[in-house]
Amino acid sequence: MTDPRPVLVVTSLHDPTADVVIGELHGRGVTVVRLDSGDFPATLSVEAEITEHGLGGRLLTPSRTADLANVRSMYYRRPTGFAFPHLDEQDSRFAVTQARYGLGGVLASLPGCLYVNHPHRIGDAEFKPAGLATAVDAGFLVPPTLITSSPDAAREFIKARGPVIYKPLWNPVHRVDGVSSAIRVAEATADDIDDDVAGTAHLFQERVPKVADVRVTVIGRHAFCVRIDSGLLDWRTDYSRITYTPVEAPPGIRPAIHHYMNRFRLVFGAFDFAVGEDGRWWFLECNPSGQWHWLEDETGLPMCAALADLLERTS
Template identity: 40%
Template sequence: MTAAARPVLVVAEQLDAAADMVVDQLNQRGVPVVRFDAADFPQSVTLTGQLGTSGDWDGALTDGHRSVRLSDVRAVYYRRPGRPVIADTVPESYKQWAQNQADCALLNLLSALPVRWINNPHFDRLAAHKPQQLVAAVKAGLRVPRSIITNNPETARAFAEEIEGPLICKPVLGGRLDMGDERQLMVATHAVDPAEFDDSIRLTAHYFQERIPKKYEVRLVAVSEKLFAGTLRGLSGKAVTDWRTDYEAIEYGTTTVPEPVATSVRQFLDSYGIVFGSFDFAVTPDDEWVFFENNPAGTWSWVENRTGLPIAAAHAEYLQGK
C-alpha cells in the first residue's frame, strides 16, 4: 500500500463534533479514514492482532462493512471513545472482567502501533491528572495559582489566612452528579468563604486555590507545534468565576500567545509525550498568563466555530504526516 493510501484510524464516539470536523478535513485532503467507536467492540467490531517475527503487531479491525489492517494505519486520532459494551448473555459476575479485558486489549494493541497519535491514551491518562499538571506547568516555566488539596478544615483555614484574598474551590476530578431523576449536574468552580469552613471539609478531598483576577480567559488549543488561542471574556459574575456556567454571557475573540508562554506550553506537552491539549489560562489585568489546567482530550470545536481558528485543519495536517 502506498503512503498516500494508508488510512487514519479515528477512534471516537459516533456523535462527536470535533471528530466530525477532523474527518471532514481529512476527506478534503483525500486521506482515507476508518472510524470506529470502542463501545462497538467486541459486539459488532472484530479485532485480531498477531505478533510477527519482526516484533510488530499485524491483523485487522473490522465491523463487517469497513476494515483496516493494523500494519496499514498511518496515524490514530483517539478522542473520547466509549468503553466496550459487553453482551447481555455474559453472566453479570463476569461482565466487569470481560469489559476490562476488551478495553485493555483494544487500547494496548493499538498503542503498540508505531504511528502518529493524537493522543496515545496511555500518555493521555497520566496527562489528565490535575495535581501533577501543576508540577509540570511550574517546571515548564508557567505561573500557577497557589493551591492546596485537603480534607482538614484547620489546614484549609490556615491556607486562607496565608492567601489573604478570595478563594475558589474546584473538583480534583471532572464529572457530574447523578441527581437520581435523570438530571446530571456539573460541579463548577465556585467562590468559597473561609469563614464558613467547617467539619464537612473532612468528608472528602477539597481543592482550593487563590482566586486569580482576570482581564479575560483563554482556551489555548495546542496541536503539535501549532497553538490556537480563543479568548473568553465573562460578562456576568457566574461566567467570570466559571465560564461553563453561563455560556450566554461570554464574549469570544482571539489573541496571540506570548512567546515565553508558547515555549512553556510546548515543553509541558513534551514532558507527557503528547501533542494535543486544551489549556485553560487566565490573563490578569497586568497581562500575565496564569495556567489553570490542561485537558488532553478537551473540547475545541466550539473554539473553531466561534473564532474561525483552523484547529481541525491542524489536526488533519498532523495526522496526514505533514
C-alpha cells in the same frame, strides 16, 4: 500517489468535533476508519498477531477494516467505556479488564502510528496535581493550590490565601433529578468547610483577580490563542455572554507550552489561562482531549485544517 494507510478515529458515536475532522480528511482523499472501543465486541472485533515481524492483524467494524501494521495516525477523542450488561457483576468485571488490556493494549501499540494523543499520555496528563506541578516546572505562573482531605488544612488555606475557589479534581457524570450536570468551579469560604471534606480529596486554589480568560489550543507546531471575555468566574457556565478575540501569546508562554507538551508527550492540548489585572497569564489547566471546534466557528482560526494536516502527517 495517494497514501492508502488509514487514519483511525476513536471516539463515541455522537462527536460533532470528530465529524468535522473526518469530513476534512475525506475531502483530502484520506482513508478514515472510525470506531468506538465501547462497541467491542458487539460490532467491533480485533484480530491481532504478534510475531517475529512485530504487531499485525486487523480491526473490523461493520463498514471498515484497518490493517494494524499500516495505521497512519490515530485521533483518540472520547470513546465510551467497555460494558457487558448481559453478564453478572463478576463476569462483567473480568470481561471489561480483558477488553481493556486486550483491545486497549493493541490500540496503544500500533507500529509507526502518530497518536493525537496516545491514550496513556492522555491518562497521565489528566491528573491535575501532575499538570500543576509540571506547569510550575515549565515556567508558568500557577496560583497557589491545596489538595487535601483535611478540613483544618482547607480552612487555614482559605484564611491565608482568600479569596479561594474550589475545583473538582475530575468531573464524572453527576446527575441531579436524573439530569446530567457538572460540578461547577465556585468560590469557597472558611465557613463552607465542614467535616465532609474529610471524605475524599479536594482541590482549593487561590483565585486570580482576572480581567479575562485565554484558551490556547495546541495542534502539533501550531498554538491558536483566543481571549475569552465573559465577566464570569467560569466562562463555561454561560456561553451567551462570551466574546472571542484571537491574540498573540506574551513572551515566555510558547516555550513553557512546548516544555509542558514534551513532558507529557502530547501533540494536542487545550490550555486554559486567567489573564490577571496586570496582563500576566496564569496557568489553570491543560485538557489533553479538550474541545476546540467552536472556537474555529467563532474566530475563523484554521484549527481543523491544522489537525487534519497533523493526522495526514503532512506537518
